Amino acid sequence: MLLEVEGVGKRYGRRGTPANDGVNLTVEAGQVYGLLGHNGAGKTTLVNQIVGLIRPDRGSIRIDGRDVVADPSFARRACSIQPQSQVPINGLTPRHAIETLGRLRGGDREIVRVQAARLVDALDLGEWRDTDGARLSGGVRRLVSFCMAAVEPGRIVILDEPTNDVDPVRRRLLWAQVRLLADRGAAVLLVTHNVIEAERSVDRLAILDHGRVLAEGTPTELKAGIAEELRLELVLDPEAEAIETPQFAGPHAVVGNRIVATVPARLAGEAATWARDLCRAGRIEEFSLSPATLEDVYVALVASTTAPTSTFTVSSEEETDVRAA
Numbered sequence: 001m002l003l004e005v006e007g008v009g010k011r012y013g014r015r016g017t018p019a020n021d022g023v024n025l026t027v028e029a030g031q032v033y034g035l036l037g038h039n040g041a042g043k044t045t046l047v048n049q050i051v052g053l054i055r056p057d058r059g060s061i062r063i064d065g066r067d068v069v070a071d072p073s074f075a076r077r078a079c080s081i082q083p084q085s086q087v088p089i090n091g092l093t094p095r096h097a098i099e100t101l102g103r104l105r106g107g108d109r110e111i112v113r114v115q116a117a118r119l120v121d122a123l124d125l126g127e128w129r130d131t132d133g134a135r136l137s138g139g140v141r142r143l144v145s146f147c148m149a150a151v152e153p154g155r156i157v158i159l160d161e162p163t164n165d166v167d168p169v170r171r172r173l174l175w176a177q178v179r180l181l182a183d184r185g186a187a188v189l190l191v192t193h194n195v196i197e198a199e200r201s202v203d204r205l206a207i208l209d210h211g212r213v214l215a216e217g218t219p220t221e222l223k224a225g226i227a228e229e230l231r232l233e234l235v236l237d238p239e240a241e242a243i244e245t246p247q248f249a250g251p252h253a254v255v256g257n258r259i260v261a262t263v264p265a266r267l268a269g270e271a272a273t274w275a276r277d278l279c280r281a282g283r284i285e286e287f288s289l290s291p292a293t294l295e296d297v298y299v300a301l302v303a304s305t306t307a308p309t310s311t312f313t314v315s316s317e318e319e320t321d322v323r324a325a
Contacts, residue, residue: 002187003027003050003156008059009211010045019045020211023059027204029155032178032188034198034205036298042211043191044084047158050189051079063156080105080154084161084191087145089133094125094144097133098151107152119147123173138165146174153186160191175201199294207301214301219294226292226300229262232271233288240283246274251303253295262296263289 008023020042027033035043048054050061052072061068061075068075089097095116102112120129123143128136136144142165149157159178163171178201182188192198198205199219206216215222232249236257245252245261248270252261263271268289275287 001026002029002064003189004060004062005046005050006060006062008046008049008056008061010049010054010056018042018211020049020056020208023208023211023213025206025213025216027156027187027189029185029187030182031203032182032190032201034190034192034202035208036192036195036198036205037208038193038302040210041193041208043208044160045211046208047081047160047189047191050156051075051081051158078154079156079158080149080152081158082145082149082160082162084164086138086141087148089136089141089144092133093130094120094133094136094140094147095129097144098147101148102151105152105154112151115151116147119151119177122177123147123170139167139170142166143170143174146177150177150181153181153184156187156189157181158189158191161193162190163192163194163197171197195293195295195298207298209302215297222297223292223294226262226296228265229292229296230265230268230271231288231290231292231296232261232263232275233290234259234275234278235285235287237283237285243278243283246271250296251299253299260295260299262292262300 003026005023005025009021010019011017012019023042023046025033035046037043045054049056050068052068052075055069063075063078066074092100098116098119099112102116103109120126125140125143128140133141133144142162146159146162149159162178163174166174178188178190190198190202202219204216204218205222207214207222229250234243236243236259238257243259245259248267249261249263252259272289275284278284279287
């Protein structure tokens with residue numbers, strides 16, 4: 001096993017809320033492993049512990065069998081990382097920034113040059129290749145940051161919210177490069193709150209909330225528990241009154257002008273009739289019933305550990321409020 005995290009915990013302050021609490025996970029070479037959770041779930045703290053920037057209060061972290069809590073410098077050599085914040089590249093062109101990081105990580109000059117050019121072309125960044133970083137959009141800077149982590153990849157490549165601000169076309173190009181990193185032998189640790197992307201992109205994932213792992217497995221394994229449920233999605237009329245979800249609906253998410261809830265498959269007819277009546281009354285614009293998704297698993301898991309009045313962020317493309325129904 002390339003990465004092993006066992007019983008890791010960290011608390012800021014003597015009486016502070018735990019940033020993480022007994023986290024266990026393992027990641028193999030050639031695997032894309034997702035850490036899925038809302039803002040404040042403990043994902044970034046865990047990443048900083050893995051790369052040796054934060055020392056856990058308890059537990060162990062091993063890379064290739066080596067204790068990186070005791071030897072954090074080894075962790076920084078073994079990992080390449082795309083941080084959540086934008087990398088400062090003002091005064092550098094994308095080509096220069098990518099090649100510089102590759103050389104700093106010990107890459108051969110010519111190999112790094114060829115690999116940097118390949119990444120720039122693969123992500124369709126050619127028109128900005130020699131543009132000063134200060135003039136780049138947030139999305140382009142984000143892609144350059146990915147290239148800086150991938151040009152001379154470590155044994156573990158950590159990507160913290162890699163697609164923030166990236167346009168839909170280049171997101172697809174990016175995910176192809178993420179898959180290529182894993183296929184070439186790296187373990188890719190993907191940190192995200194984007195449930196839709198996680199479902200499409202990862203081999204395994206852990207769902208975190210308040211520093212704890214609520215569930216772990218493949219997307220298919222995690223969805224097995226809702227195999228008999230359907231996803232009911234309502235598109236709200238912004239001028240209509242608020243809608244109370246019926247008792248047959250499980251925990252629901254409010255995403256912009258949509259309500260998303262799960263319903264038992266055996267009650268599909270009742271759910272469709274209820275939604276159709278709302279349509280006829282002009283209270284919603286449209287609705288759909290479809291198989292449940294990983295987002296529904298996430299909502300159900302996190303809502304089950306949260307008081308009914310709580311609100312927190314999960315999200316697909318935009319911010320999502322999740323409330324226990």
